[in-house]
Amino acid sequence: MSQSVKILFLVVIACLLGGCAVNVHTVYDHDANFDSYKTFCWMDGCEFKVAGPEYLKDSMIRDNIKLAIISELKLKGLTQNMESPDLLVGFNITMKDEKAIIYHHSPDMPFYRPVDNDSDVVPYLKGTLVLGMADKKQSKIVWESFAVSYLDINPDFSEKEVLKGIKLVLKKFPPKK
Numbered sequence: 301m302s303q304s305v306k307i308l309f310l311v312v313i314a315c316l317l318g319g320c321a322v323n324v325h326t327v328y329d330h331d332a333n334f335d336s337y338k339t340f341c342w343m344d345g346c347e348f349k350v351a352g353p354e355y356l357k358d359s360m361i362r363d364n365i366k367l368a369i370i371s372e373l374k375l376k377g378l379t380q381n382m383e384s385p386d387l388l389v390g391f392n393i394t395m396k397d398e399k400a401i402i403y404h405h406s407p408d409m410p411f412y413r414p415v416d417n418d419s420d421v422v423p424y425l426k427g428t429l430v431l432g433m434a435d436k437k438q439s440k441i442v443w444e445s446f447a448v449s450y451l452d453i454n455p456d457f458s459e460k461e462v463l464k465g466i467k468l469v470l471k472k473f474p475p476k477k
Contacts, residue, residue: 339387387435392428425455
């Protein structure tokens with residue numbers, strides 16, 4: 301592989317695996333009074349659970365996620381209350397194995413000639429992080445946000461990276477009137 305092809309290949313891979321783009325989508329109940337919500341606990345009987353791939357069951361990763369959510373919600377004026385919460389918070393991560401096939405074309409080949417079998421397969425993950433909130437009294441979802449991004453095959457779930465992801469999904473909470 302020529303030096304220029306290697307550089308192009310690395311730039312494409314860095315962009316793909318570096319999460320160049322994170323798409324965040326938020327939906328909410330426009331009739332909900334978000335000013336009335338002051339407390340929260342977890343969706344499943346106020347017990348924090350992370351749904352997703354097996355490696356997310358690691359206690360350090362789970363704690364990073366839990367602390368990041370608590371920290372961000374606290375910054376937004378909510379406190380955790382296990383007895384009588386206003387909101388129930390649910391959280392889910394999905395990871396899908398995907399791959400990119402990079403075909404190589406030598407500079408001396410005419411552009412109209414079919415590409416030879418010289419290619420590289422690059423594995424990566426497509427990750428989705430979902431955070432939803434339900435009004436406990438009404439038993440209905442009032443707010444949900446999810447982020448979709450492409451990740452390295454061994455994603456970084458450090459405290460810093462988890463907090464960055466939680467900040468993204470909670471960026472528009474509470475919604476502006």
